Amino acid sequence: DAGITQSPRYKITETGRQVTLMCHQTWSHSYMFWYRQDLGHGLRLIYYSAAADITDKGEVPDGYVVSRSKTENFPLTLESATRSQTSVYFCASSVKTSGSGEQYFGPGTRLTVT
């Protein structure tokens, strides 16, 4: 049972480059989420998706784009990376149909923007 996988696990990129972080879940959960985790801020929600082709902004969406053409995949794209987007990014999915219940997290992608 693979659960949630994220790729790449580590990424170094330059300012201004486009970067896509991948998230794949094998549970067929309806809801999926992207968070970033930074020292002093904890985990903050970037975007979430209630189902395929349905996405919405979270707390810190600026500079990010998401898509969800298939239930199991939820990629996050940084259109033009900035140093402030250096962070650890976590994908999560929710077993509850409302999305308000418990969430299960992937292992994270550590992104460095130079």
Added chain:
Amino acid sequence: QKEVEQDPGPLSVPEGAIVSLNCTYSNSAFQYFMWYRQYSRKGPELLMYTYSSGNKEDGRFTAQVDKSSKYISLFIRDSQPSDSATYLCAMSEWSGGGADGLTFGKGTHLIIQP
């Protein structure tokens, strides 16, 4: 407002001690409360999930929710060195058909001394 307050620690206790971890919050609409454990360079792992007020026990872990005081706790009995990790509280509202993710505390770093 969705602010969640959590003492960052570090909290250091000897092996076998009872550990108490706490969070306070200001949003009275929160109804779902969770505790996650996060080891270094890993994704958060769901430990406990409770709905509304009350207690829930699972092995050495007990979660308490006091909605009247806007205060939640996680107790760890017979603490082990393997419990050393960062503990994150998280909570969410019931939002009908939508979802806005979880609001997290910043985490408490716990160290269990052998």
